[in-house]
Amino acid sequence: PGAASLAAARIRRVASVIPVAEEHCPACDARFAPPAPGASLVECPDCLVRFLPQGAARVTLASVAEGGGRGPDQELELSDEFRARYELDVLLGSGGMGAVYAATDRASGQRVAVKFLTRQDHPDLLERFLQEGRLMARIQHPNVVRVFDVGALGGHAYLVSELVAG
Secondary structure, three states: OOHHHHHHHHHHHHHHHOOOOOEEOOOOOOEEOOOOOOOOOEEOOOOOOEEOOOOOOEEEEOOEOOOOOEOOOEEEEOOHHHHHHEEEEEEEEEOOOEEEEEEEEOOOOOEEEEEEEOOOOOOOHHHHHHHHHHHHHHOOOOOOOOEEEEEEEOOEEEEEEEOOOO
């Protein structure tokens, strides 16, 4: 064999050992180049779904400006304990009250929805949200979304509920 074919075989052998870093979309499974280091949200170029890179340590939460418009985005660090329990992926939606991510509960393997409260303009809002979440967790009815967990991270309350399609 010639030198060119030996070099090509060596490149193929090395490439099979060293994984090529790439991201994949959890919605359409498209594969593409990884995001810039530190990116907290990635947008799939094929289906435009926004999601967190695998193993993300923080999430981006939109805030509401005084007067009701969109305020600056806030970065929320996810604690090691939170990340050990939940793996967030697709951003399902965000609005004036919060942001909702689809996630996997690592303890049960169940798909869940995690809602982060972004509004912090009223001193009692955090405690009221947590109290409402704890009360909702007690309700078990086939026509009511089940709440599994309620907590707070960095001053932002979160609620973990069943993920309902639609």
